[in-house]
Amino acid sequence: MSERSEARRPAPTGAPAGPPGAAPTVAIEVDGEIVRVASDITVAAALLLAGTTAFRRSVDGAPRGPICGMGTCYECRVTIDGLAHRRACLVPVRDGMKISTAAPEP
């Protein structure tokens, strides 16, 4: 089943009822390194847990990270599974996801 066809199914609104920490884990790749994180977190949270402070570089090359956490500031943009400029704070992690903080090809 491709990532895209999975994405087409409407997401359920009901998050699992269990307490945090009881969630299963997934393995994701962050800039080439495999990291295991809880399955119900966002990519932004996963990157912060993995110790990433610079999600992207500004026009002048300065390190930048998320400030708003809600999809407004666009500072958390990373490349996810080959698609650039995804707002990490809006994307839930998925098993096997590949995340890159490198500047996307123009």
Next chain:
Amino acid sequence: MSERVPELSHAFDVAVIGAGPAGIAAATRAAEAGRSTVLLDASPRPGGQIWRHRTRAELPAPARRRLERLDRSGAVPLLGAAVVDARADRAGGFVLSLERDAEGISLRAGRIILATGARELFLPFPGWTLPNMIGVGGAQALLRSGASFSGKRVVIAGSGPLLLAVAATLRAHGATVAVIAEQASKRALLRFHAGLWRTPGRLARALAYRAALPGTRFVPDAWVVRADGDDAVREVTLTDGRRSWIERCDVLCTGFGLVPNTELAELLGCDVDDGRVRVDPWQRTTVDGVFCAGEPTGIAGATASLVEGEIAGAAAVLDTSGLDRLFAFRRREHEFARRLESTFALRPELREVPEQDTILCRCEDVAFSALEPGWSFRQAMLYTRIGMGPCQGRICGPAYRHLFGRAPRAVRVPASPASVGTLASTLTPQQDPDDGGAAHASRPGPRDGDTAP
């Protein structure tokens, strides 16, 4: 190129945009009245900011009950979907263009309820672009999405009750909150707290927050003037106007208040005064068929949002039962909001904080030095690119308006960055180049000057 989503009908009686408290209340009410209702949000789960969660168990019981009622209502959730365009349909109703996972979706709706919430006001200061400088709402959002601040030393600076609430949350999750710098004056705070006897629940909550922060210094009449560090924030300089001092920290959280998200209302041609969407007592905007509830109509908090959302949902389906009770709640919440606004009004000294080489536009790396004093925002945009980056002025615009007293220009499509594929697949065939833009008649044209604040 856009794929059909088989389980989803593409036409609804009511489209609710934004799944925070206001949107949840509106969609529930409209759906319970038997109207086909879609509830949209760019986030993967409903709840907006205040009810952001990984599992429902984390939420307070009233929030859980609201979500459960939403589940039963029959409203169709369409999450992870950003609205790229919203326009009146010549045949009646509205067309929404959405992007979800880089694919375009078109929806039709008879009525729209905007419940797009608010975002944080960020005020620039030297070093504010360093990583680990986060908004207080941003910190809470990231924490609730799975980030950890455990073992981190945090400095909080800004204004308003949110500082205390987020401080308590961070502390409960293992952070050390070294200091909270509140820019409101000691006198204003005393007056505000003295007045809380009228709202005992709020008083209890305020006291509980303070009790939950035993090691935290709370400093009124104080604000941040700079942050320093190499790859991330390492220390922060605070001042009370007379003396300045340095606080070491791992994370700096700033919170200067909230800004209504009025972009979609503007796109649809609704009147927006002084940054708020104008609505009548039934939450109707100035555009027929468009309603607005919650923070975009004026910052007033979650309870007001719930009430306004329910009123909007009722009005959208022409069901006015029980509205008197809701009107009374709304009046009470708005009265409290006014008291908050005057207590936590931002002091003029904050305007003196940015330096010439401080960045104003983060997207395009434009510093204050690039701006000429006499320019309108539009000139600044054309000459320096501020407001032209991905955030489209959502971060620098309110800062600019606060600092210079002038409002940024009207919103254009796409309201959210979208792929060419989405734009190509969701443009309606009605957009005949010869019709003079009749389909967009309700949308304001580009303005040459700035609107008065």
